[in-house]
Amino acid sequence: MPSPDAALRITREAYDAAAPAYAELFRDALRDRPLDRAMLDVFAQEVRTGGADGRVADLGCGPGHVTAHLHDLGLAAFGVDASPAMIGLARRTYPALRFYVGSMAALDFPAGALAGILARWSLIHTPPPGLPAILAEFHRVLAPGAPLLLAFWSTDAPADPPQPFDHAVTTAYRWSPDHLAALLHAAGLPETARATREPQPADRRQFREVHLLARRT
Template sequence: MTELDTLHATRQAYDAVAATYARQFHDTLAGRPLERALLSAFAELVRADGDRAVADLGCGPGHLTAHLHGLGLKAFGVDASPVMVELAREANPGLRFEVGSMAALDIEDGVLGGVLARWSVIHTPPEDLPAILAEIARVLAPGGRLLIEFPATDGPHEQTQAYDHTVATAYRWSPDHLAGLLRDQGLVESARLVIEPEPTDRRQFQEVQLLAYKCEA
């Protein structure tokens, strides 16, 4: 399957479940104090380096975009699903949302102070991920911050693992491997948060958040 085929299939799958997804995850940060704390740190770091915009890539119905806005950031959302974008606009009329692909962002070079990619690369086949990370690096300003979240593989020797996802095929990543892919694009890891699954969680794997910055030119 080509990159365009993957994008089309994922877009159709999320269009079909967008309304249900928006209802189910409207309080996506409830009961997640560690994640809220890291988002606050991300926002503080971005604000300290200027007043540049922040892109929430794979924004879905815009819950996290609105949260970033509430933290004082000039946040806007991008998602491959037109239905998700329409729901985000309806729920957040004062914010900007666009339909777009992470592999070809309609954003100028080096203009963003930050990028949030929360579970938005999970449907990306391993061979396509470097191009998406390169695109993120392209749009970030020197010193700009990336916060990327993804599910981890079962062990350090497994770079990626496919798993059954409710919507579409998804992939888990070795944190060290993904950090290495970031370094290849000039994005340097500065912090890592690993959240262990609770016994009652449906999926028994770690959630990982990497905070990185773009090297100065």
Template sequence: MTEPSYLTAVRESYDTVAAAYTERVPDPRELDPLSRAMLGAFAELMQGGGGRGPVADLGCGPGKVTAYLAGLGVPAFGVDVSPRMVEVAREAYPELRFLVGSMTALELEDGGLEGILAYYSTHHTPPELLPTVFAEFHRTLAPGGRLFMAGYVGDGERLRPDTAYGGHPVSFTSYLQPADQLAELLEQAGLVVTARLVQAPGGGAKRTVASFLAQKPDAGS
């Protein structure tokens, strides 16, 4: 099967910038208070889970957030489309598991995950393919499993930088969708949005950020 062109662009771009990205992306402990609080809330929910499976950090990059969750007692592992990012994560955190994979077709069993983290990792997906990604979230979560998704939002802007992370060439596109639209797509995929936080630009963030907690309903609900 031919790989979608946007995935090729994302893979090649992040392979190129992996080292520079790792240097520039902050440790989760250095995030703003609200971002840390949301990550902490997700970790607490996962700590009290029903033992239905591990937690997948999808689009894990160099593994910093995966390791942060693991340090909070969450059985986390990472998945990223960039082989070089996965190499960096494995080198930095050899005690954790990191896999190469795409959110559009996860090589994970149905209902095998207690939780999913999609942290600033869905914005390179063309809007028309977001339902496919969210359907994969629903498929791989166990009944009662939870999703935490966060990232930049907007009014449908498409950002196509030529360089990033210190001037390295990139070819990806970022799609900034409205928070309401993302919430609606999650609901359409069968995930119940239980909390939403929208942060205005400030505190180091140049754009509006939206965070979502969602849950796959229990089988009997």
């Protein structure tokens, strides 16, 4: 298993190489995913009622299509991604929005600066030993009461440890929702809701999808 720094470098280089094809593949990805849209709607409502007035970070934003969706929901959303190629595509496609190259493990924001964080399938490439430090960073930059929404693929059973699999871009990990919820709680980000989507026959990956909503204490 690579170190967190090595994993970040590998992930950045892999997404730089895949950026144009990835952007084309996922340009309209939300159109046929009603659960994803519903959870983003819930997240937007949580941001508005969370008591924090500020910007919302889409971490691991890729080509920016979900950042744009959050903006359309009325949030002051911006995107952060480790891949300069992805950020370049996002800036060209959505010139009215802000996008930054950066790492989830070292966010360039003051403590309590963010009104919400979305990390949608962006933690999956982090080796399991590196995840607690990233969750601690999320806690640092979120305002008290601000929400966090994660999306990831689940392991097959609640007691299963994180499991690597051959993602199309680079190695990724599936997580037990209960295991990840426990890490969130330990980081001061207790779970408030979760939604699960069972794999469908047409899905490329026959993994259960999970959306976990948490809130900074």
